[in-house]
Amino acid sequence: MGSALLSTQDKVHFTxxxxxxxxxxxxxxxxxxxxxxxxxxxxxxxxVCGVGEIRQGGVYVQHLVNLAVPxxxxxxxxxxxxxxxxxxxxxxxxxxxxxxxxxxxxKGPPVDEGWRALFDSYHLDSLFAFGQKNDNGNLCSYIxxxxxxxxxxxxxxxxxxxxxxxIHSCMQKIYVRQQQNAQRNSIxxxxxxxxxxxxxxxxxxxxxxxxxxxxxxxxxxxxxxHVQNILGKLQLSSRTELIIxxxxxxxxxLSA
Numbered sequence: 001m002g003s004a005l006l007s008t009q010d011k012v013h014f015t016x017x018x019x020x021x022x023x024x025x026x027x028x029x030x031x032x033x034x035x036x037x038x039x040x041x042x043x044x045x046x047x048v049c050g051v052g053e054i055r056q057g058g059v060y061v062q063h064l065v066n067l068a069v070p071x072x073x074x075x076x077x078x079x080x081x082x083x084x085x086x087x088x089x090x091x092x093x094x095x096x097x098x099x100x101x102x103x104x105x106x107k108g109p110p111v112d113e114g115w116r117a118l119f120d121s122y123h124l125d126s127l128f129a130f131g132q133k134n135d136n137g138n139l140c141s142y143i144x145x146x147x148x149x150x151x152x153x154x155x156x157x158x159x160x161x162x163x164x165x166x167i168h169s170c171m172q173k174i175y176v177r178q179q180q181n182a183q184r185n186s187i188x189x190x191x192x193x194x195x196x197x198x199x200x201x202x203x204x205x206x207x208x209x210x211x212x213x214x215x216x217x218x219x220x221x222x223x224x225x226h227v228q229n230i231l232g233k234l235q236l237s238s239r240t241e242l243i244i245x246x247x248x249x250x251x252x253x254l255s256a
Contacts, residue, residue, distance in 0.1 A: 060081065
């Protein structure tokens, strides 16, 4: 690597991480690797990453992996079409360079006040975002690390640039497998009861449990139970993934 920014231990961790990324074949193993090995290299509290389609000047989520970022926050920055609505991702898409935002020490161009207020409201302190586009420029892999616990920005940028090719290859491999499982997912959707179909439809539109309860005339607790059953049947980990699943299929989930 030839850089004094990295210690011998950093280089060992880097080599181990690259080897681990090459061996990953599923989202669960990838999530574990992020939580452990990548966190050793660039310490962080929260993280979300994924594969996105690049179109109309934006990134549209196709696959999402979340480590502790609040679903409610993600629901505010990912619209119903799956587009990521943050100035940091827009800046990365324009420059193809790692982006850093810290609320008390802003580096780079200013961000809009609406997003800044949303960021602050979830007690987020910093955001380090980086990614890579595929050769055709129509797909990308991206990572957003929140509350980064390292002041060495240049070292973090170096590590992100070194890691990203392996991360991109791993995420694209997982994405292809997800696409291959699309037919299986459609079969699982058909296993939902009519009530679950109704609730899945309203969740896909961004409605809260309380709002769905009012619409359907049932209790919020009953809605919560149905949502948990839906996620289990569809093998999803959060309602955000359910919303994205609906956006990816370009349909209002089971609205018929």
